Amino acid sequence: MTAVWVRGGMIVTASDVFAGDVWIEDGVIRQVGVVRPSGEAHIIDAPGMYVMPGAIDEHTHMGMPFNGTVSADWDTETIAAAIGGTTTIVDFAIQRRGGTLVEAIETWRNKADGRTAIDYGLHVAITDPRPEVIAEIPEAVKRGVTTVKVFMAYKGEMMVDDTALFQTLLAAREVGALVMIHAENGDAVVLLQDRLYEANKRAPRYHAESRPLEVEAEATRRAIALAKLADAPLFIVHVTGREPMEEIRRARHRGQRVYGETCPQYLLLDESYLVLPGFEGAKYVCSPPLRHASHQEALWTALAEGVLQTIGTDHCSFNFREQKHMGRDDFRKIPNGLNGIENWVQLIYTYGVCQGRISLSRMVDLISTQPAKLMGLYPRKGTLAVGADADLLIYDPSGSTTITAQTQHQNSDYNAYEGFVVQGKPQWVLLRGNVIVQEGKHVGTLQDGRFVPCSPYSAA
Amino acid sequence: MTAVWVRGGMIVTASDVFAGDVWIEDGVIRQVGVVRPSGEAHIIDAPGMYVMPGAIDEHTHMGMPFNGTVSADWDTETIAAAIGGTTTIVDFAIQRRGGTLVEAIETWRNKADGRTAIDYGLHVAITDPRPEVIAEIPEAVKRGVTTVKVFMAYKGEMMVDDTALFQTLLAAREVGALVMIHAENGDAVVLLQDRLYEANKRAPRYHAESRPLEVEAEATRRAIALAKLADAPLFIVHVTGREPMEEIRRARHRGQRVYGETCPQYLLLDESYLVLPGFEGAKYVCSPPLRHASHQEALWTALAEGVLQTIGTDHCSFNFREQKHMGRDDFRKIPNGLNGIENWVQLIYTYGVCQGRISLSRMVDLISTQPAKLMGLYPRKGTLAVGADADLLIYDPSGSTTITAQTQHQNSDYNAYEGFVVQGKPQWVLLRGNVIVQEGKHVGTLQDGRFVPCSPYSAA
Amino acid sequence: MTAVWVRGGMIVTASDVFAGDVWIEDGVIRQVGVVRPSGEAHIIDAPGMYVMPGAIDEHTHMGMPFNGTVSADWDTETIAAAIGGTTTIVDFAIQRRGGTLVEAIETWRNKADGRTAIDYGLHVAITDPRPEVIAEIPEAVKRGVTTVKVFMAYKGEMMVDDTALFQTLLAAREVGALVMIHAENGDAVVLLQDRLYEANKRAPRYHAESRPLEVEAEATRRAIALAKLADAPLFIVHVTGREPMEEIRRARHRGQRVYGETCPQYLLLDESYLVLPGFEGAKYVCSPPLRHASHQEALWTALAEGVLQTIGTDHCSFNFREQKHMGRDDFRKIPNGLNGIENWVQLIYTYGVCQGRISLSRMVDLISTQPAKLMGLYPRKGTLAVGADADLLIYDPSGSTTITAQTQHQNSDYNAYEGFVVQGKPQWVLLRGNVIVQEGKHVGTLQDGRFVPCSPYSAA
Amino acid sequence: MTAVWVRGGMIVTASDVFAGDVWIEDGVIRQVGVVRPSGEAHIIDAPGMYVMPGAIDEHTHMGMPFNGTVSADWDTETIAAAIGGTTTIVDFAIQRRGGTLVEAIETWRNKADGRTAIDYGLHVAITDPRPEVIAEIPEAVKRGVTTVKVFMAYKGEMMVDDTALFQTLLAAREVGALVMIHAENGDAVVLLQDRLYEANKRAPRYHAESRPLEVEAEATRRAIALAKLADAPLFIVHVTGREPMEEIRRARHRGQRVYGETCPQYLLLDESYLVLPGFEGAKYVCSPPLRHASHQEALWTALAEGVLQTIGTDHCSFNFREQKHMGRDDFRKIPNGLNGIENWVQLIYTYGVCQGRISLSRMVDLISTQPAKLMGLYPRKGTLAVGADADLLIYDPSGSTTITAQTQHQNSDYNAYEGFVVQGKPQWVLLRGNVIVQEGKHVGTLQDGRFVPCSPYSAA
Ligand SMILES: [Zn+2]
Ligand SMILES: [Zn+2]
Ligand SMILES: [Zn+2]
Ligand SMILES: [Zn+2]
Ligand SMILES: [Zn+2]
Ligand SMILES: [Zn+2]
Ligand SMILES: [Zn+2]
Ligand SMILES: [Zn+2]
Structure with missing residues (x-):
């Protein structure tokens, strides 16, 4: 599996917002910040976008x-x-x-x-x-x-x-x-x-x-x-x-x-x-x-x-x-x-x-x-920290759209939020390093998802 | 049934405390305050005492x-x-x-x-x-x-x-x-x-x-x-x-x-x-x-x-x-x-x-x-108002006693308040005009009490 | 000063509502309840009315x-x-x-x-x-x-x-x-x-x-x-x-x-x-x-x-x-x-x-x-208890009127409650036993009122 | 100024705790996580320690x-x-x-x-x-x-x-x-x-x-x-x-x-x-x-x-x-x-x-x-995010000490917490990439500190 390099976005975590890159190998986040590539990588340029878990x-x-x-x-x-x-x-x-x-x-x-x-x-x-x-x-x-x-x-x-x-x-x-x-x-x-x-x-x-x-x-x-x-x-x-x-x-x-x-x-x-x-x-x-x-x-x-x-x-x-x-x-x-x-x-x-x-x-x-x-999914999920699964949402805050059932992917004849105007949209989504949504389109398969065992609770 | 005249006490109601008499006929309170006797009466002198329902x-x-x-x-x-x-x-x-x-x-x-x-x-x-x-x-x-x-x-x-x-x-x-x-x-x-x-x-x-x-x-x-x-x-x-x-x-x-x-x-x-x-x-x-x-x-x-x-x-x-x-x-x-x-x-x-x-x-x-x-007993019970049942407690606030099972009338071998010191005591108690407690002693019978039907609730 | 006998009203105090009379002598309440007149009296009949302090x-x-x-x-x-x-x-x-x-x-x-x-x-x-x-x-x-x-x-x-x-x-x-x-x-x-x-x-x-x-x-x-x-x-x-x-x-x-x-x-x-x-x-x-x-x-x-x-x-x-x-x-x-x-x-x-x-x-x-x-006016004022000043409000709950500046006695060219409909009205008002309002009309003088010294506060 | 490489610690931020390194250049944090050194660096090994802002x-x-x-x-x-x-x-x-x-x-x-x-x-x-x-x-x-x-x-x-x-x-x-x-x-x-x-x-x-x-x-x-x-x-x-x-x-x-x-x-x-x-x-x-x-x-x-x-x-x-x-x-x-x-x-x-x-x-x-x-110091201070000043506290949680004025550096003849037992201690402290505390000892000078202008408030 090739590395992935998310470049030039605005990284958002539960405590911080800062400009930086994310470097992913083997489906796991390896570097956050100023990345020094260690080889080939699939590059995703994310200027002006929010890079979030x-x-x-x-x-x-x-x-x-x-x-x-x-x-x-x-x-x-x-x-x-x-x-x-x-x-x-x-x-x-x-x-x-x-x-x-x-x-x-x-x-x-x-x-x-x-x-x-x-x-x-x-x-x-x-x-x-x-x-x-x-x-x-x-x-x-x-x-x-x-x-x-x-x-x-x-x-x-x-x-x-x-x-x-x-x-x-x-x-x-x-x-x-x-x-x-x-x-x-x-x-x-x-x-x-x-x-x-x-x-x-x-x-x-x-x-x-x-x-x-x-x-x-x-x-x-x-x-x-x-x-x-x-x-x-x-x-x-x-x-x-x-x-x-x-x-x-x-x-x-x-x-x-x-x-x-x-x-x-x-x-x-x-x-x-x-x-x-x-x-x-x-x-x-x-x-x-x-x-x-x-x-x-x-x-x-x-x-x-x-x-x-x-x-x-x-x-x-x-x-x-x-x-x-x-x-x-x-x-x-x-x-x-x-x-x-x-x-x-x-x-x-x-x-x-x-x-x-x-x-x-x-x-x-x-x-x-x-x-x-x-x-009980943390720290494997839920954060952009090093060592976590590279589940990334790259959100483009520009532009607005109106929600409607006519264009939705949910299998229903209505959308509860019909007519709501929303700002921005998910542009790329990565699941354990794999791009499953590319420029807003699903490019993955129904075999992508896996069961993730949860750990016993300990106070968050 | 003769009238009863409670004389010279301090009348206490839920809203007032004032010196006055109570005049009782047929088991019911007829006058409160400065009483003008309308005939013979059993007189209870209550100076220094609280006269309460x-x-x-x-x-x-x-x-x-x-x-x-x-x-x-x-x-x-x-x-x-x-x-x-x-x-x-x-x-x-x-x-x-x-x-x-x-x-x-x-x-x-x-x-x-x-x-x-x-x-x-x-x-x-x-x-x-x-x-x-x-x-x-x-x-x-x-x-x-x-x-x-x-x-x-x-x-x-x-x-x-x-x-x-x-x-x-x-x-x-x-x-x-x-x-x-x-x-x-x-x-x-x-x-x-x-x-x-x-x-x-x-x-x-x-x-x-x-x-x-x-x-x-x-x-x-x-x-x-x-x-x-x-x-x-x-x-x-x-x-x-x-x-x-x-x-x-x-x-x-x-x-x-x-x-x-x-x-x-x-x-x-x-x-x-x-x-x-x-x-x-x-x-x-x-x-x-x-x-x-x-x-x-x-x-x-x-x-x-x-x-x-x-x-x-x-x-x-x-x-x-x-x-x-x-x-x-x-x-x-x-x-x-x-x-x-x-x-x-x-x-x-x-x-x-x-x-x-x-x-x-x-x-x-x-x-x-x-x-x-x-x-739902009011106004028949619970007050010294005219027309109410003459259920009176005449309380003498002087003196103190220590509660003990040895002198109690409750049928038990202990008193939950053993050793508590209390101030004053009930001196006379009247039930519908009848003296049932006289100078602290029960003088009534087990036939004195009656069932009192309650009225449906209306906000107090 | 002749006695006043308020007869047949519904007496209302801060704790009680009961049918009864009020007997007033020398401007003070002497009896409440079933009154036994002790002489001549000015009689006010109050059936259907509330007799309140x-x-x-x-x-x-x-x-x-x-x-x-x-x-x-x-x-x-x-x-x-x-x-x-x-x-x-x-x-x-x-x-x-x-x-x-x-x-x-x-x-x-x-x-x-x-x-x-x-x-x-x-x-x-x-x-x-x-x-x-x-x-x-x-x-x-x-x-x-x-x-x-x-x-x-x-x-x-x-x-x-x-x-x-x-x-x-x-x-x-x-x-x-x-x-x-x-x-x-x-x-x-x-x-x-x-x-x-x-x-x-x-x-x-x-x-x-x-x-x-x-x-x-x-x-x-x-x-x-x-x-x-x-x-x-x-x-x-x-x-x-x-x-x-x-x-x-x-x-x-x-x-x-x-x-x-x-x-x-x-x-x-x-x-x-x-x-x-x-x-x-x-x-x-x-x-x-x-x-x-x-x-x-x-x-x-x-x-x-x-x-x-x-x-x-x-x-x-x-x-x-x-x-x-x-x-x-x-x-x-x-x-x-x-x-x-x-x-x-x-x-x-x-x-x-x-x-x-x-x-x-x-x-x-x-x-x-x-x-x-x-x-600090109590118990002289504020209650119908015996011994209190005979300040009485006899309120007739029947009928309704609309408040308007045109008929008011307040010296103003407007009434803040203009147009409010109110139920009932004060019928008689007694001040220390004197009738100052009779059938809704002022019958007293500006010499009726007196300064009442207040007592020091003690918890109500 | 040489780079600094803090290696093998447990990184703690306001939202995350994860194992990782920190790479510092020019007094600023450049990489967080799995670091790829880009040249010479002063290395601080931090196994078992918390690396915090x-x-x-x-x-x-x-x-x-x-x-x-x-x-x-x-x-x-x-x-x-x-x-x-x-x-x-x-x-x-x-x-x-x-x-x-x-x-x-x-x-x-x-x-x-x-x-x-x-x-x-x-x-x-x-x-x-x-x-x-x-x-x-x-x-x-x-x-x-x-x-x-x-x-x-x-x-x-x-x-x-x-x-x-x-x-x-x-x-x-x-x-x-x-x-x-x-x-x-x-x-x-x-x-x-x-x-x-x-x-x-x-x-x-x-x-x-x-x-x-x-x-x-x-x-x-x-x-x-x-x-x-x-x-x-x-x-x-x-x-x-x-x-x-x-x-x-x-x-x-x-x-x-x-x-x-x-x-x-x-x-x-x-x-x-x-x-x-x-x-x-x-x-x-x-x-x-x-x-x-x-x-x-x-x-x-x-x-x-x-x-x-x-x-x-x-x-x-x-x-x-x-x-x-x-x-x-x-x-x-x-x-x-x-x-x-x-x-x-x-x-x-x-x-x-x-x-x-x-x-x-x-x-x-x-x-x-x-x-x-x-x-108004954020994001320059207060976080381990990339781009922030490399102000690091490397805390060793092992061992305990008792606070006492006898060993303190505060200029006072008493310590308000005299006798309190504390767990662990700061081992290294870096200010903008400079080691000012080394193994618990101050190694800097009074010229190290600088005035930091604060930015106007915006809701945290
Ligand atoms: Zn549910
Ligand atoms: Zn559910
Ligand atoms: Zn129970
Ligand atoms: Zn019970
Ligand atoms: Zn004011
Ligand atoms: Zn004012
Ligand atoms: Zn201060
Ligand atoms: Zn201060």
Whole structure:
């Protein structure tokens, strides 16, 4: 494998921005700064561009079964991800009821291997917390799956009770696994859903009414309490608004190891999308739901301040015409989720960095370095440091484009960010030194991506 | 029935302190202030004494089954209550598993009627929340039982899940019933208990370790969230420390109708009692457990500030020699509860009023007026207003005594406040105009007390 | 003086609401409840009406010099007050630069005596804090002036610095005087005013821009800090919004004796009034200024919760045509203040009680009992207890009226609440047993009112 | 100048820790990672050592006049600093009453040039805020002094009032200067001091009593308010405890650009040192004073969480025998300040990193990268990025030593951290590529250091 020499760009890490080169050999970064070539090299000239570690999306659902259908799959979505600047995802392997964690991990690896354009790691979600299942956590860790997801909602399907959550926290702590929480009170959701349905409130907008912020704030608080009792670290996914965020802040300021993620949709979209004319609102049905726009600025500040540590997409893409229409007469049957992995880096850059809400370094921290650290991928991933995998995103900040489903690579008939104008775009993307995106075009294959085992958690 | 003329005392209400007389006819207050006698009257001279509405203890457990034994019963404990200045209690009728609410109410009325020295109302506790049980709430209200208790702890016995709690809140709201919460996360408690037990940590002190403050704070937050979603008022019993109290404060300052009670034991005792030599700590086992002394001042401030609205005793008296010893080798088997109804008024007066933490009027508010309002006994009970039942506590503030089991009337071989010095004492107590305590001695009978139906809640 | 018998009304005190009579002799309440007449009496039948203690407005400026003009005077404004249900005001005697406190008190007593329809007390405002002036505080207390006002704004006129404020707090504490604070950072205000003026921003709306909420929040925090250091109680007048209110809340919850007042204008009007067409906005120029409407609900909750203890009017009435027009070309010259004393009770009843934000008892507490307690007028004023002055407000809750300057008694060419619809109205008002308002009409004289000495502060 | 090759160390930046080399030419970092030498080089082998950017102490007082004496001077203290791992300080040039800012800057440059072992920048402190002085701020910025200090305490000497502070904020904002605040209410301090002195409370411990935390919290809040009104960024120096820290947190979470520093003495020492026997407490007199130990953990958490951004020493060294004894009979005359620059890096490493309170990267961030960014020294200083000055601290984590005055290089007869055990020590220190400390020994000269102009602030 020839060396690669990225020349003349502006290098951006989680702490620094400086002009310099990157020299890559054997898929690994060997020099950063003023490079002295040690032989032949493929040269990429990057003047005027930002050279960053590839984005790491710690929250995706590729080909995930949901209410009898399946979300868009690895083959299309990982190519879209690559084009968007993402070089690693961490997807959720979901335990089958009656099944085991090992089975879930194997199922997911089988789905992904050979069908992914970028590297991936796995979380495993416990949905059927039999004692022998919780006892599998050490085995999962041995297999490089060091993050365990628990759903406090989706009653009757994936939800587990406080006892199981507590036991999971205890078992995870023993082997350095990190527990990730979908925080909504599932009992309350079902009651609210049924009351709305019975009151003939069945349109998409009632999805949001059935899962108010309080439902999320409560569950967040509860998970934090159980983690404190178990003396275990905790990661709250998809924080949507002020109150749950404040719960995290309070816990952190008491010294507890609690981490939080938010997603582009909670930063940029809001509940008004759910009342679009016709059935259009269904496109924006995800859980937790979109909130009032007034929460957005609070989330940005929380990202800037370090109250939240990462951004993930929760990419879970369904098409509108068939899949979303399953809930035509009953919002409870609309598959939950929306797309975002193709455009999230551009969106965060445009609405975060260009609008002065976060610095360029903080962006890299939020979308690459922190995810890598918290998920156990660091220092192999998530940084431009010497010795790291040469996963590079070379971003050209010039020019602007308008997002539209017509030109997207995500396999869907709509794009959640239709009409958003974004500044700049990923120009080259390297995966372990290989160019997989060249001048904005995917030039790699679905054999490029590999499974990356994660290490056990140690405080980031 | 002759009139009664209480002459020359210092009248204390929740808002005022003034010199004046009280004139009583037919068991009801007819005049307050400068009285013009309208005929013969039994005269009680009260110079130098405080004339207050009798204390109302909204939180008692008389003759309550617990872990195979039964707490001290109506006959002894209501006499002790009367001597201590309490003229009404509201006791918890506990639904039998498989039984109904109406059955619970009847059982409790049968226990009490003819065996109580003072008036009483009832709460009903739902422990087996079958749909038909929740549907009984309107019937309970019709029978004068307008407060519904739900336990979030005591798993496998009285604990109900979030669904049942939510349904209870919805059903209660419809008929103006107020839901009362024992807030501890029962799942977490059982796990912590079992871990301690298995680690050979079986002494009384581990009772407290198995129910840390976080367990209470979490459940408090959860109940508040569900009440908000149900748009129902909520009453949190026995708040023990800063964190759960702060949850109530936050909710109230958002405008939510949440009320909180604390108890003398959380204001005056602390966790150090649980590590007394030998098995002595068992005397102080109650749930939630006693906390670190540093929480006491925060609770007093919360009472003074109106963050908490009432004081109740949670009187649930077991003797040490036999009953508490059931848990000699296993703290989980120690009956939970301690006594307090005989001395609580003196204790609050001494450590609250005399030490400047609350005013005399605020004491009356906390131990009589607010309980009456929140429990639906007002304006019949809880005030010295004209038209109210003539339930009077005439308190002589002179002199001090030391509390000791040797002279108590509570049926127990210990007093939780042994050795506490208190200032003043109840001198006369009138129940609907009848003198039941005269110069500190009980002169009434167990036929004096009556069931008092409560009215549906309306914001106090 | 004949007795007065108020019959058949609904008596409302700060803690109770009950049907009953009031019997008055020699200007003092003798019986409350079922009255047994002891002779002849003037009878007032009050069925369907609320019988409350007369309102006490602890914050008025009658005939106050301001920027070369003088606010509306005792003769008209105290009659308007009486008609509105107010039986006592506490007005601010302002020290003259170079003058003394005793001089200020005498000046104000001379202004008021013989020209007031209702009773009055006085605060004294220190504006020139020479050592000998601060040394006068004990003498002021001896003369029945136990509350000392300090302005942190109005630089160059009434503002004093932190040293003087601290010394005042220390001196006041020694004799039980209570320090009242106008909390705005005067240095910042002047700078902001001048910058706006120089930028040609001279219309009324810029008055508000020159005194943003932050200016008030800061000064509130500072006064609280100094009071804590001096270990002195503190009373913050005219709290206008969330941030300063939160400062009070935090201090109280730490256990500090800090009290707060808000005014009808901050509960019911908002900054949009300042941008009314033409020069109309000048009518609403007061300091601190009106805020965004979103603060109103927070203030109501603070009143309901006890974070704030009283409502006062800050009545300081100027006419629009001449006085307000002094600032036609310069908002800094608009006399600060607006009227309110005629309608405040109706407004609080309508928008507070009828809209469910506060209970009837809490209203009485806020507009009568608490002001009396905090200002040292209690128990002579502020309650319907036996022995108290028979200052009664008999309020007929039936019917509604629309407030308009055309029918008002306040001496102004506008009414700040023009067009507000209010529910019910004061029907009779008694001052020490004398009927001064009969069926809504003033029937008293300007000789009715007397100076009422206030007692030194003791925690309410 | 020959190249320097730092080989085989563990490189630590604010975001990364990785094994690698550093290659330096012409005093500038040219390569980081796997270095390919481009010629001869002086080689430093660093296996097992941390290679970090040199520490930047943004808060020193070298040779500062105070109460008629002068703190330890540049010649000794900068050598001690170098030995301790510090390569740049930013010292405070203090305006003379009646003097100008330019004069202050020149005076300080004259003091430092030729007498400093390490690089330095300057802040300028405004103590006499005449209009023409505030108008000098742009000139100061031109001269590379972009941070302006304002004292809210030291009344009669350096203190300025709110008007001057506000004007300074406005003027600074115009040219991108950052205002730094010594936050204590000087009026309150003087009053408290005098009261203590008059009460014959004159020992060192009363220094702390005269400057309670509330004095600092209040001033912090006030400065934040004025900065908000001026829309200017703000830097609060030497935050000592929870309450002032919370003020910063609240402001930041509202989105305000407020930054905070704490110092080793507030993290590691506490008020108990002030009551050491004899006059020993005087050694620990600094302003703001040491606080109760319970504040320490809150400060560490604030550093970890990003509520506070930097650590500075506030090194201001006086000897005990003569200088501190000036206040033998009057705590007000004890020179304020203590030493720390020689040991601070070791102390933060030992008590921060080794005890798990902050990560190694966060330490580098707090003591080097963030100070560089906030003071306008970045990217020239504060990082190991290519192109940066080769200011390196090579820290050997092995071994431990006990701090003692007997072996220190600071010019004082005591060391504030006497007896503290520290882990590891600076082994080599490079200043712009020159070895100034070799195996723990100073090998440079007082001509090594240079003035470094700072750039105007831009949000870090
Ligand atoms: Zn989820
Ligand atoms: Zn998800
Ligand atoms: Zn309970
Ligand atoms: Zn109980
Ligand atoms: Zn004012
Ligand atoms: Zn005023
Ligand atoms: Zn300082
Ligand atoms: Zn300093």
